Amino acid sequence: MNFAIPAIGAADAASLSPLALFLQADIVVKIVMLGLLLASIWTWAIIIGFSITLRRASKQSRAFETDFWKAEDIDRFYEARGKGEVPAARVMAAGVTEWRRSTAQRSVDREGTRGRLSTAMASAISLEIDRLSDRLNILATIGSVAPFVGLFGTVWGIMRAFTAIADQQNSSLAVVAPGIAEALFATAIGLFAAIPAVIAYNRFSHGINRLESRLSHFADGFYATLSRELETQR
Amino acid sequence: MERSEKIGLGIATAGHVLLFGALSAGFLSTPNPLKLKSPPMDVSIVDEVALKSMAPQISTEPPPPSVAPERGPTEDAAPAPEPEPAPLPEPAPKPAPAPPQPKAAPAKAAPKPEPVVKPKPTPAKPAVKPKPAPAKPAAKAKPTPAKTQATPATTPAKSAAKPNKAQAPAKASGSGKADKPKGSLLGNDFLKGIQTEADAPRKAPAPPAAASMGPQQKAALDRVISEQIYRHLRLPSGADVELLVAFLDVKLDKSGNVIGTPQVTDVQGITASNRPQVAIYRERAVQAVMQASPFRGLPPEYHNEWKWLSPLRIYARKAR
Numbered sequence: 001m002n003f004a005i006p007a008i009g010a011a012d013a014a015s016l017s018p019l020a021l022f023l024q025a026d027i028v029v030k031i032v033m034l035g036l037l038l039a040s041i042w043t044w045a046i047i048i049g050f051s052i053t054l055r056r057a058s059k060q061s062r063a064f065e066t067d068f069w070k071a072e073d074i075d076r077f078y079e080a081r082g083k084g085e086v087p088a089a090r091v092m093a094a095g096v097t098e099w100r101r102s103t104a105q106r107s108v109d110r111e112g113t114r115g116r117l118s119t120a121m122a123s124a125i126s127l128e129i130d131r132l133s134d135r136l137n138i139l140a141t142i143g144s145v146a147p148f149v150g151l152f153g154t155v156w157g158i159m160r161a162f163t164a165i166a167d168q169q170n171s172s173l174a175v176v177a178p179g180i181a182e183a184l185f186a187t188a189i190g191l192f193a194a195i196p197a198v199i200a201y202n203r204f205s206h207g208i209n210r211l212e213s214r215l216s217h218f219a220d221g222f223y224a225t226l227s228r229e230l231e232t233q234r
Numbered sequence: 235m236e237r238s239e240k241i242g243l244g245i246a247t248a249g250h251v252l253l254f255g256a257l258s259a260g261f262l263s264t265p266n267p268l269k270l271k272s273p274p275m276d277v278s279i280v281d282e283v284a285l286k287s288m289a290p291q292i293s294t295e296p297p298p299p300s301v302a303p304e305r306g307p308t309e310d311a312a313p314a315p316e317p318e319p320a321p322l323p324e325p326a327p328k329p330a331p332a333p334p335q336p337k338a339a340p341a342k343a344a345p346k347p348e349p350v351v352k353p354k355p356t357p358a359k360p361a362v363k364p365k366p367a368p369a370k371p372a373a374k375a376k377p378t379p380a381k382t383q384a385t386p387a388t389t390p391a392k393s394a395a396k397p398n399k400a401q402a403p404a405k406a407s408g409s410g411k412a413d414k415p416k417g418s419l420l421g422n423d424f425l426k427g428i429q430t431e432a433d434a435p436r437k438a439p440a441p442p443a444a445a446s447m448g449p450q451q452k453a454a455l456d457r458v459i460s461e462q463i464y465r466h467l468r469l470p471s472g473a474d475v476e477l478l479v480a481f482l483d484v485k486l487d488k489s490g491n492v493i494g495t496p497q498v499t500d501v502q503g504i505t506a507s508n509r510p511q512v513a514i515y516r517e518r519a520v521q522a523v524m525q526a527s528p529f530r531g532l533p534p535e536y537h538n539e540w541k542w543l544s545p546l547r548i549y550a551r552k553a554r
Contacts (some may be wrong), residue, residue: 017257017258017259018254018257018258019254019257019258020258037250037254040246040250041243041246041247041250042243042246043246044242044245044246044249044250045239045242045243045244045245045246045247046239046242047242047246048238048241048242048243048245048246049236049238049239049240049241049242049243050238050239050242052238052241052242053236053238053239056238135239
């Protein structure tokens with residue numbers, strides 16, 4: 001980071017250089033800032049990774065469903081594509097597994113089989129959704145806590161600035177301003193981390209809900225098919 | 235950690251480093267153009283208000299005797315002093331070229347040294363007219379002393395300092411007609427008497443006079459200022475407008491210019507019938523002061539006295 005050195009060397013208290021503000025700050029404020037910076041990095045890592053995962057999952061699920069409804073033979077389709085990582089495939093796999101287990105016996109309990117099929121696919125759906133939305137709670141936490149952490153750093157920094165006033169017996173703006181600026185920088189970083197986190201959290205929970213409803217539609221359709229099959233057997 | 239999360243972490247870290255690096259490099263840092271200077275301000279705490287006595291100091295020296303010996307009979311004296319004061323500045327320079335020449339030129343040379351350089355042009359012209367060389371400096375010399383004489387004569391007259399006025403006619407009568415045996419009551423020595431009389435008592439109380447004014451100077455100053463203001467005061471039309479008196483707060487600089495806009499602090503004499511004109515009269519009063527600016531004839535040595543006229547009363551009834 002050679003380019004940042006002149007900003008520090010200038011020691012211009014009024015500069016808005018983040019590095020200079022960070023280096024001037026108190027140790028507590030520094031820790032707060034570092035934590036918030038890490039939180040920001042983590043937030044963006046989750047945002048990027050999650051959007052990739054979610055887009056891929058919903059795209060593959062849609063493609064899988066389309067292919068599934070076109071398929072002639074469910075068993076063959078399952079053998080061909082049912083073992084994949086696609087959420088819809090997992091739901092289908094759960095249904096097919098349960099179906100095979102239930103119909104393997106000689107006498108089939110239809111109601112029991114229907115109940116077990118429904119439960120198996122529902123639990124597969126919720127498992128998939130849980131696996132996908134694993135990181136969302138982190139976004140929610142960062143979004144709600146980061147402003148408070150930043151505010152803590154600000155309050156601490158301003159307290160320190162006032163102590164500086166008391167020490168120097170001087171309340172001119174030149175004494176107070178740098179301390180307050182660096183203190184406010186903590187809140188700035190907190191908001192910097194929190195705002196994308198909140199936006200991403202709302203957007204991703206909406207996407208997860210859509211995926212979940214799509215999966216349950218698919219599960220319902222598959223359940224109906226299996227249930228019809230159960231009627232026609234024997 | 236999945237692959238997509240690793241990708242996300244890498245991108246996020248790179249983005250943050252880039253962003254904070256760019257911010258640190260200073261393309262967003264404000265140059266802070268104003269350095270928050272606080273120039274020192276002079277504060278003088280004034281605790282002495284009118285500690286100086288305004289009463290005139292009594293001089294211990296006896297006034298010098300005024301010597302004004304009579305000369306000649308009193309019969310012809312009557313016409314002489316009357317017309318003199320007003321036309322004084324103009325006739326003084328003009329008679330030089332033509333009229334006095336036939337009269338006794340050497341006779342005039344004797345009494346005239348008191349005004350500045352008059353006698354020299356007068357003999358030069360009749361005698362040495364063909365000669366160009368001495369005539370020119372003489373001709374040039376004429377206007378300048380004449381003017382310098384004229385201006386001091388008019389300014390003290392305006393500032394209405396009474397001793398000066400008294401001097402002016404005295405000079406006129408003393409210089410112009412003293413030598414004529416018939417003419418005046420006043421002799422040559424009269425001026426000396428006045429000058430010594432004027433100088434002697436004035437030099438004793440000089441220091442207080444420079445700092446503060448006596449009531450006479452104050453009255454004279456008031457007259458000078460009000461004369462210039464009322465010349466510009468235009469009254470609004472309406473009943474009982476003459477009763478209004480505006481109190482103004484006026485600041486003047488050394489050359490008599492009004493600083494800023496005068497503030498009307500109060501208006502008195504308001505009755506039911508002239509109430510609608512009050513606002514207009516306030517404006518007119520301020521206008522009159524602004525139009526009278528710069529004020530002339532204010533003694534600069536008394537600037538302390540007239541730099542802040544508060545309250546300056548402007549009487550509607552005095553408007554012209």
